Amino acid sequence: xxxxxxxxxxxxxxxxxxxxxxxxxxxxxxxxxxxxxxxxxxxxxxxxxxxxxxxxxxxxxxxxxxxxxxxxxxxxxxxxxxxxxxxxxxxxxxxxxxxxxxxxxxxxxxxxxxxxxxxxxxxxxxxxxxxxxxxxxxxxxxxxxxxxxxxxxxxxxxxxxxxxxxxxxxxxxxxxxxxxxxxxxxxxxxxxxxxxxxxxxxxxxxxxxxxxxxxxxxxxxxxxxxxxxxxxxxxxxxxxxxxxxxxxxxxxxxxxxxxxxxxxxxxxxxxxxxxxxxxxxxxxxxxxxxxxxxxxx
Amino acid sequence: xxxxxxxxxxxxxxxxxxxxxxxxxxxxxxxxxxxxxxxxxxxxxxxxxxxxxxxxxxxxxxxxxxxxxxxxxxxxxxxxxxxxxxxxxxxxxxxxxxxxxxxxxxxxxxxxxxxxxxxxxxxxxxxxxxxxxxxxxxxxxxxxxxxxxxxxxxxxxxxxxxxxxxxxxxxxxxxxxxxxxxxxxxxxxxxxxx
Numbered sequence: 001x002x003x004x005x006x007x008x009x010x011x012x013x014x015x016x017x018x019x020x021x022x023x024x025x026x027x028x029x030x031x032x033x034x035x036x037x038x039x040x041x042x043x044x045x046x047x048x049x050x051x052x053x054x055x056x057x058x059x060x061x062x063x064x065x066x067x068x069x070x071x072x073x074x075x076x077x078x079x080x081x082x083x084x085x086x087x088x089x090x091x092x093x094x095x096x097x098x099x100x101x102x103x104x105x106x107x108x109x110x111x112x113x114x115x116x117x118x119x120x121x122x123x124x125x126x127x128x129x130x131x132x133x134x135x136x137x138x139x140x141x142x143x144x145x146x147x148x149x150x151x152x153x154x155x156x157x158x159x160x161x162x163x164x165x166x167x168x169x170x171x172x173x174x175x176x177x178x179x180x181x182x183x184x185x186x187x188x189x190x191x192x193x194x195x196x197x198x199x200x201x202x203x204x205x206x207x208x209x210x211x212x213x214x215x216x217x218x219x220x221x222x223x224x225x226x227x228x229x230x231x232x233x234x235x236x237x238x239x240x241x242x243x244x245x246x247x248x249x250x251x252x253x254x255x256x257x258x259x260x261x262x263x264x265x266x267x268x269x270x271x272x273x274x275x276x277x278x279x280x281x282x283x284x285x286x287x288x289x290x291x292x293x294x295x296x297x
Numbered sequence: 298x299x300x301x302x303x304x305x306x307x308x309x310x311x312x313x314x315x316x317x318x319x320x321x322x323x324x325x326x327x328x329x330x331x332x333x334x335x336x337x338x339x340x341x342x343x344x345x346x347x348x349x350x351x352x353x354x355x356x357x358x359x360x361x362x363x364x365x366x367x368x369x370x371x372x373x374x375x376x377x378x379x380x381x382x383x384x385x386x387x388x389x390x391x392x393x394x395x396x397x398x399x400x401x402x403x404x405x406x407x408x409x410x411x412x413x414x415x416x417x418x419x420x421x422x423x424x425x426x427x428x429x430x431x432x433x434x435x436x437x438x439x440x441x442x443x444x445x446x447x448x449x450x451x452x453x454x455x456x457x458x459x460x461x462x463x464x465x466x467x468x469x470x471x472x473x474x475x476x477x478x479x480x481x482x483x484x485x486x487x488x489x490x491x
Contacts (some may be wrong), residue, residue: 007472014475017449044377046451053342058337058354059351073359073363224459
């Protein structure tokens, strides 16, 4: 348990917490057995301490007076008025009943009025005491509320600053992460420019972008001359770990000699050391047969 | 015919309080005889006025009569519950009479109070004397500043704010010393008086 909570428990046992603080602590007590025990122990300690004071016997008259009041309260319930003694004379009987009725009505009214006045007096006394208490506590409460408001504002301000700082750090981290991801992505990317030793194809431009992690790539061809109708350009990947070049698919250029194809070799590639383009039979072949016209890097 | 049990002959405070809740006048009288001396002593210390102490004592016992049904023995001992009630009533009286300032000044120069009482005075019962003697010893083991602050708060009904102001001590120091003193006192009493 924190020192703060122990302080509050001690002040609560002494009845020194203001009503709001006391209510807050009382809400905690049922769910915190340690706190509940501490509060109970401290209250017991204080009560026991009372017995260290020199004994003071209140005046006996006070006891008697108190017991009178207790009896009065105990017997506060209205008793039924005694019935008038009956008489044989009808006139006396009517008079007696009339008096009894009048007495009953008057008693009832007096009782009601007494109860009403007692209630009013109690309410007035209670209001007066509350007003006095409020007046005395007003300034202290105002100061406490002001202090609380200041603390709350300071805490809110600190929280806002921390949130802004965290947000800023998060943005920076995100940027850094993206940058790292980008760098990582670029690191696993391989760009190869293919060159030709054949004069007819030296005008052509061939670039391969290879993603070694995904083992796939993009080939872009430009200014490639047209080839015979029964032929196709075919792309190959040279992997030193493989005995033969690996088929990466055929490439068909348009009338302007342009092509852009995404390719994935037919088998896994451990290392794409080189890329090559050859002219093969229409539809492609599993193993290179025709002339290689472009190679790189 | 069966003999009355020990509980019937000497009911606990808690049993008496529960019987008071059932408007048992005899139980109330017994409870009054048990509780009124220490509570009256407390009220005299707090209010420093015989007449006020008598008024609050009467008011407090009437309150107990009316509210005994609210007493929960699982949450507090009967005497502890009564002490808290009477203290609150005394504090209300102090505040309603605007006596706080006067008492604050007096409290600063009239310490200590609890140890000022002689364990041997005004009591014929040896066991009660022993009890007070033990309590006095327990209080004596507390550092004087802790004891003084507890006395200011408990016996004078002063708030930690007014104690801090009156004695020129930081509020945190006042709270810490009250807490440490009370916990230490609890430990001593639980160990030595159990």
